[in-house]
Amino acid sequence: MEHLNEKTLKSEKLFSGRVINLYHEEVLLPNGKTSTREIVKHPGAVAIIALTEDYKILMVRQYRKAMERILVEIPAGKLEKGEKPEVTAKRELEEETGYTCSSLDHLISFYTSPGFADELVHLYVATGLEKMEVKAELDEDEFIDVLEVTLEEALAFIQDQQIYDAKTAYAVQYLQLKSAVGE
Amino acid sequence: MEHLNEKTLKSEKLFSGRVINLYHEEVLLPNGKTSTREIVKHPGAVAIIALTEDYKILMVRQYRKAMERILVEIPAGKLEKGEKPEVTAKRELEEETGYTCSSLDHLISFYTSPGFADELVHLYVATGLEKMEVKAELDEDEFIDVLEVTLEEALAFIQDQQIYDAKTAYAVQYLQLKSAVGE
Numbered sequence: 001m002e003h004l005n006e007k008t009l010k011s012e013k014l015f016s017g018r019v020i021n022l023y024h025e026e027v028l029l030p031n032g033k034t035s036t037r038e039i040v041k042h043p044g045a046v047a048i049i050a051l052t053e054d055y056k057i058l059m060v061r062q063y064r065k066a067m068e069r070i071l072v073e074i075p076a077g078k079l080e081k082g083e084k085p086e087v088t089a090k091r092e093l094e095e096e097t098g099y100t101c102s103s104l105d106h107l108i109s110f111y112t113s114p115g116f117a118d119e120l121v122h123l124y125v126a127t128g129l130e131k132m133e134v135k136a137e138l139d140e141d142e143f144i145d146v147l148e149v150t151l152e153e154a155l156a157f158i159q160d161q162q163i164y165d166a167k168t169a170y171a172v173q174y175l176q177l178k179s180a181v182g183e
Numbered sequence: 184m185e186h187l188n189e190k191t192l193k194s195e196k197l198f199s200g201r202v203i204n205l206y207h208e209e210v211l212l213p214n215g216k217t218s219t220r221e222i223v224k225h226p227g228a229v230a231i232i233a234l235t236e237d238y239k240i241l242m243v244r245q246y247r248k249a250m251e252r253i254l255v256e257i258p259a260g261k262l263e264k265g266e267k268p269e270v271t272a273k274r275e276l277e278e279e280t281g282y283t284c285s286s287l288d289h290l291i292s293f294y295t296s297p298g299f300a301d302e303l304v305h306l307y308v309a310t311g312l313e314k315m316e317v318k319a320e321l322d323e324d325e326f327i328d329v330l331e332v333t334l335e336e337a338l339a340f341i342q343d344q345q346i347y348d349a350k351t352a353y354a355v356q357y358l359q360l361k362s363a364v365g366e
Contacts, residue, residue: 001253004246004326015197015205017221020299022198022205027248035324037248038200040223042299063187065210065220066301067294070184078298108341111250111348112295113302115261116203116225118249121349141218143187158291165294166304166349173356180363 003030006037019043019078020117042119046089047076047167049107049174050099050126052148057175058097058129059154059168061145072147072162074171076121085122093126094136097146102128107174112166121167151175186213189220202226202261203300225302229272230259230350232290232357233282233309235331240358241280241312242337242351244328255330255345257354259304268292268305276309277319280329285311290357295349304350334358 007028015022021041029035050058061072077092079085086104094100109122138144149157154172157163163172189210198205204224212218233241244255260275262268269287277283292305321327332340337355340346346355 001244001246004244004253004328006246006248015207015221017207018219019221020223024198024200025248029324030326033323036201038198038202039249040203040300042296045298061184061187063184063189064294064297065189065208066222066224066297066299070187071294071297073297076298108352109347110352111254113225113300114247114249114254114256114348115228115259116249117223117296117300119296119299140216141212143213145187164292165297166353169291169293170349170353170356173353173360177356177360177363180360
């Protein structure tokens with residue numbers, strides 16, 4: 001694929017943060033010209049489609065500073081250094097919802113913003129949910145409400161833009177597909 | 184939702200780029216404590232599910248510097264300043280694939296990475312495709328291959344991680360759902 005590849009001529013780290021790092025790069029294009037790329041590096045994340053026995057999906061309502069608004073999303077969280085995604089998924093489910101799961105299956109992984117960031121989200125389906133007697137603790141700077149949402153409610157949340165992010169839209173469509181094929 | 188909201192105490196612009204801007208913010212949490220947020224501002228983007236008459240979907244293969252690998256994605260592109268998303272969608276479809284469409288319907292919009300970025304992607308379904316006699320020009324630093332992909336091929340591309348991003352995964356699942364409900 002030599003007719004598509006770009007080569008790094010120069011890479012400069014502009015910012016090193018708690019969550020992301022920012023790089024400015026100069027690249028050699030396939031036609032011999034040069035261009036620049038702005039690259040956000042992210043540790044990766046997990047998200048969990050947690051299904052109750054009566055076919056509701058657990059969601060969390062939280063304030064998102066980047067948009068300056070409250071969103072309803074499926075539970076999710078960043079990978080800690082060296083942590084396996086399925087461990088992060090179990091931990092985040094417990095911390096954010098107060099539920100453990102007996103079954104956790106990988107569904108799909110995807111990059112969220114390939115044009116400028118390397119964030120990879122690993123999406124899991126959790127079933128066999130059981131409410132924990134002692135709720136796990138949230139991060140110090142996390143404040144959330146937990147919701148149990150039916151497919152119909154989720155579709156209404158998409159309509160009125162309370163659900164408004166890619167991983168949660170994917171999760172809702174997944175439920176629609178499961179429902180359509182009669183699973 | 185006062186128990187969830189964060190207030191901006193300080194916002195500092197750290198980087199102003201061609202595509203993204205980076206801010207570092209200090210916020211007041213609902214419990215009165217403070218924390219920091221790293222925020223990427225993005226102009227927003229469109230993506231197009233372009234369907235041929237024989238039910239193939241147009242995709243583009245391109246190098247993505249953030250991941251340093253080639254991905255297969257549905258056509259997409261950034262909003263120009265002041266440009267309406269449906270205009271961007273029509274333009275990007277023409278530039279990237281060489282097809283015009285007679286019908287363009289908004290399917291859904293979603294934030295791609297609500298944890299650190301405000302990028303909003305508007306997803307459209309394009310039908311009534313017609314090959315242009317004179318292909319529109321790509322951006323100077325864009326190099327792509329155009330593919331016509333069946334649903335089965337798309338599912339195989341997900342398996343071997345050639346398709347590996349959220350908007351394209353959503354598009355493929357949309358086709359599965361359409362197929363399951365017999366549309």
